[in-house]
Amino acid sequence: MDLRRSLALALALGLSAALACSSTASVSEVGLDLPSDEAAPPADADAGPLAIRGAWIIGHGRSDILIEAGVITAIDPALPVHADEVTVAAAGLWVAPAAIDSHVHLDYVRAPHEMAAGGVAAAVDLGAPERLFDERARAEFAPLTLLAAGPILAATGGYPTQSWGRDGFGRECEDLAAALAAVDELADRGAALIKVALAEGPRLDDATLAALIDRAHARGLRVAAHALGDADARLAGELGVDVLAHTPLEPLTAPTLALWSGRAVISTLDAFGAGEAAVANLRALRDAGATILYGTDFGNSQAAGIDPRELSALTRAGLDGAAILAAMGPAPAEFWGLAGHGRLEVGAPASLLLLRADPQEDPQALAWPRAVLIAGRPLADEGPLAAAGIAVEEP
Numbered sequence: 001m002d003l004r005r006s007l008a009l010a011l012a013l014g015l016s017a018a019l020a021c022s023s024t025a026s027v028s029e030v031g032l033d034l035p036s037d038e039a040a041p042p043a044d045a046d047a048g049p050l051a052i053r054g055a056w057i058i059g060h061g062r063s064d065i066l067i068e069a070g071v072i073t074a075i076d077p078a079l080p081v082h083a084d085e086v087t088v089a090a091a092g093l094w095v096a097p098a099a100i101d102s103h104v105h106l107d108y109v110r111a112p113h114e115m116a117a118g119g120v121a122a123a124v125d126l127g128a129p130e131r132l133f134d135e136r137a138r139a140e141f142a143p144l145t146l147l148a149a150g151p152i153l154a155a156t157g158g159y160p161t162q163s164w165g166r167d168g169f170g171r172e173c174e175d176l177a178a179a180l181a182a183v184d185e186l187a188d189r190g191a192a193l194i195k196v197a198l199a200e201g202p203r204l205d206d207a208t209l210a211a212l213i214d215r216a217h218a219r220g221l222r223v224a225a226h227a228l229g230d231a232d233a234r235l236a237g238e239l240g241v242d243v244l245a246h247t248p249l250e251p252l253t254a255p256t257l258a259l260w261s262g263r264a265v266i267s268t269l270d271a272f273g274a275g276e277a278a279v280a281n282l283r284a285l286r287d288a289g290a291t292i293l294y295g296t297d298f299g300n301s302q303a304a305g306i307d308p309r310e311l312s313a314l315t316r317a318g319l320d321g322a323a324i325l326a327a328m329g330p331a332p333a334e335f336w337g338l339a340g341h342g343r344l345e346v347g348a349p350a351s352l353l354l355l356r357a358d359p360q361e362d363p364q365a366l367a368w369p370r371a372v373l374i375a376g377r378p379l380a381d382e383g384p385l386a387a388a389g390i391a392v393e394e395p
């Protein structure tokens with residue numbers, strides 16, 4: 001699996017990605033967000049019933065799962081046998097929901113199929129040119145469910161418009177009117193959130209930022225901020241920003257931590273090297289009551305799929321397997337309004353991972369799934385699906 005994923009990623013990584021990743025100083029967020037009512041990928045209506053039997057289902061215990069037309073239609077420890085079912089014998093395996101990655105850049109690295117085959121069912125693009133909205137509408141990111149922010153809103157000459165984001169990944173707002181117009185335009189185009197830059201060079205003034213954030217909230221959009229220092233993270237909290245796009249790198253002070261209690265932070269620890277200060281910040285934010293959302297900054301980071309290095313960093317920050325599962329499943333599903341994602345339940349799309357170990361005990365198992373189904377579509381397999389005669393879809 002790792003070799004296959006590496007090959008797929010090598011093919012997917014373009015020159016721009018290589019350039020983007022060449023300097024950690026340029027690693028940062030981009031700012032697209034997602035619509036709260038994003039639909040799941042279309043299920044394959046032609047597929048017959050698929051039964052996964054004998055696995056340990058996270059949240060349900062040892063049970064069987066029935067999948068019909070891409071949707072979980074039963075979770076039952078004594079599931080009746082359907083006459084025409086295809087049976088996946090999964091005794092000794094664990095089943096977990098496919099992940100939500102709350103920080104990616106898919107315009108940088110066009111690897112939606114590789115992301116999905118690596119166990120990610122939904123992602124939040126936190127920075128891309130506005131063309132992403134058109135392409136998403138054409139389903140070019142299937143089988144991923146993709147929410148997007150569009151360009152990061154910045155001051156004239158502000159981050160990231162003079163660096164990696166000069167080609168439309170940032171949008172300069174010369175004054176208050178321009179900032180409000182940008183929010184309205186992005187909302188009209190289908191942005192699920194608004195992202196603002198609060199670091200690295202000129203930034204919008206406080207009054208403009210406050211008005212922009214109010215406008216986004218009035219449009220039903222959450223606001224993410226690129227803020228890596230303590231003062232920037234504190235300002236973001238004071239202005240009403242909803243989510244930090246990264247775990248800040250500079251040690252956070254008590255007043256900043258208190259501001260972020262009850263709000264959210266996207267981890268992205270490994271994209272910045274998972275240094276001690278960032279790891280300690282994530283631990284402190286969680287202790288203060290912040291919601292932790294798993295995110296990799298894919299595009300700047302390079303693992304297409306669930307990232308084992310991010311999992312390791314989360315473990316160092318004190319998240320156990322259950323907390324990591326929450327950060328990549330129920331927590332982002334609720335935060336972003338991704339109904340049906342992040343849980344294994346009847347009526348939800350069958351987006352799931354077959355794992356060789358219990359991810360509550362061994363979170364690394366999430367990064368090396370034995371098989372991946374996204375909305376019932378088989379995208380990766382190390383044997384259990386092939387043994388049932390199921391072929392994996394090619395990109």
Ligand SMILES: [Zn+2]
Nearest residue numbers: 028029030297
């Ligand atoms: Zn980013």
